[in-house]
Amino acid sequence: MAENGQVTKEDVIRALSTVQEPELGGDLVSRNMVRDVAVCDGMVAFEVVLTTPACPLKGQIENECRQALMKLPGVKQVTVRMGSNVARRAQMGEDLLPEVRNVIAVASGKGGVGKSTVAVNLAAALAQTGARVGLLDADIYGPSIPVMMGVQRAPFVDPRDRKILPIEQHQLKCMSLGFLMPDNATPVVWRGPMVGSAVRQMLADVKWGELDYLIVDLPPGTGDAQLTLAQTVPLTGVVIVMTSQDVAVNIASKALAMFQKLNVPVLGVVENMSTFVCPHCQHETNIFTRGGGEQAAMKLGVPFLGSIPLDPQVVAHGDAGTPTVVAAAESAQAEAFRKVTGAVAARVSVLHFGADKAADGGHKDPLGGLMSRFRKS
Numbered sequence: 001m002a003e004n005g006q007v008t009k010e011d012v013i014r015a016l017s018t019v020q021e022p023e024l025g026g027d028l029v030s031r032n033m034v035r036d037v038a039v040c041d042g043m044v045a046f047e048v049v050l051t052t053p054a055c056p057l058k059g060q061i062e063n064e065c066r067q068a069l070m071k072l073p074g075v076k077q078v079t080v081r082m083g084s085n086v087a088r089r090a091q092m093g094e095d096l097l098p099e100v101r102n103v104i105a106v107a108s109g110k111g112g113v114g115k116s117t118v119a120v121n122l123a124a125a126l127a128q129t130g131a132r133v134g135l136l137d138a139d140i141y142g143p144s145i146p147v148m149m150g151v152q153r154a155p156f157v158d159p160r161d162r163k164i165l166p167i168e169q170h171q172l173k174c175m176s177l178g179f180l181m182p183d184n185a186t187p188v189v190w191r192g193p194m195v196g197s198a199v200r201q202m203l204a205d206v207k208w209g210e211l212d213y214l215i216v217d218l219p220p221g222t223g224d225a226q227l228t229l230a231q232t233v234p235l236t237g238v239v240i241v242m243t244s245q246d247v248a249v250n251i252a253s254k255a256l257a258m259f260q261k262l263n264v265p266v267l268g269v270v271e272n273m274s275t276f277v278c279p280h281c282q283h284e285t286n287i288f289t290r291g292g293g294e295q296a297a298m299k300l301g302v303p304f305l306g307s308i309p310l311d312p313q314v315v316a317h318g319d320a321g322t323p324t325v326v327a328a329a330e331s332a333q334a335e336a337f338r339k340v341t342g343a344v345a346a347r348v349s350v351l352h353f354g355a356d357k358a359a360d361g362g363h364k365d366p367l368g369g370l371m372s373r374f375r376k377s
């Protein structure tokens with residue numbers, strides 16, 4: 001405290017050094033999370049720079065800062081700005097996505113468990129916190145992002161470098177092969193190496209720009225798309241979506257084992273369609289074993305990121321092209337998706353980035369001229 005009894009900058013910093021970062025450990029000051037401290041006549045203002053705007057403990061951290069400062073004699077008013085600077089994954093020499101800070105894959109052992117639904121809502125919920133987010137539909141066998149995001153047009157091509165501009169929808173930059181197939185019903189036959197190269201092209205030939213998070217909706221199972229993605233860009237991590245029947249858990253554990261073998265950190269497991277909440281009486285009915293997802297995560301030795309109840313509204317939102325977190329932001333469903341999103345973002349922040357991935361070997365143009373035809377049009 002200054003001789004005139006006024007609070008000083010040093011007092012403020014000392015007080016803030018008693019506030020802990022609950023997820024990462026250590027205090028805010030030694031973690032370099034406090035910036036722009038200004039003090040004038042008992043009024044204190046500063047910024048807390050979080051590692052993600054989706055930090056689930058944002059409110060708690062802000063409150064603890066306020067409490068620590070209000071204890072200081074002479075403090076009349078506290079203004080806290082909650083900012084963020086998203087942590088960056090390790091990059092490899094020739095990184096295809098140098099401007100993308102985190103690449104998060106969403107995977108499942110089998111189809112129909114709600115992987116795309118979780119990917120879309122995860123991406124949209126991250127964007128709602130102010131993060132810069134992309135959504136890549138790498139589920140080339142059954143691209144569902146065009147319908148779920150309500151996009152029915154082909155993306156533009158930048159004539160200067162012939163690269164594709166992702167389509168912006170619901171605050172997300174999106175890309176799907178489905179955008180290039182107008183009726184979405186034409187079956188495409190994919191041979192093994194083509195799959196990997198299609199994924200590679202959608203990473204490299206799309207102008208993603210600066211992103212905090214790129215969410216990648218993978219095809220179900222363990223195949224070429226997963227392999228290429230893991231070998232082409234250093235993934236921050238993978239989220240595994242599953243339902244909690246035993247059979248789904250067994251299949252999910254295979255997917256999980258594959259990513260672990262590829263040295264991709266597993267961010268955790270999301271249990272989808274765990275319970276059914278009656279839209280009329282709000283009664284909650286278990287569909288599978290209660291807590292099955294959590295038990296499965298424990299069995300598999302990975303974090304549990306949360307569960308999403310089954311709700312017919314989720315289907316309706318998906319079919320109408322607006323993610324639930326946008327279409328019904330106040331609903332319990334949206335809250336469940338936001339909780340999972342907070343857990344994913346928090347896991348990303350605590351992860352130690354840095355696994356080196358082998359560079360992918362050269363592939364021929366795998367899209368059978370699909371992309372090139374589109375580019376000429």
Ligand code: ADP
Nearest residue numbers: 111112113114115116117309310311314315318
């Ligand atoms: P996947 O990507 O695993 O194949 P999708 O996300 O396409 O699965 O979902 C399959 C179907 O299940 C879709 O019709 C989707 O709307 C529906 N669905 C997904 N999650 C839920 C949920 N929590 N409640 C109700 N329906 C859901």
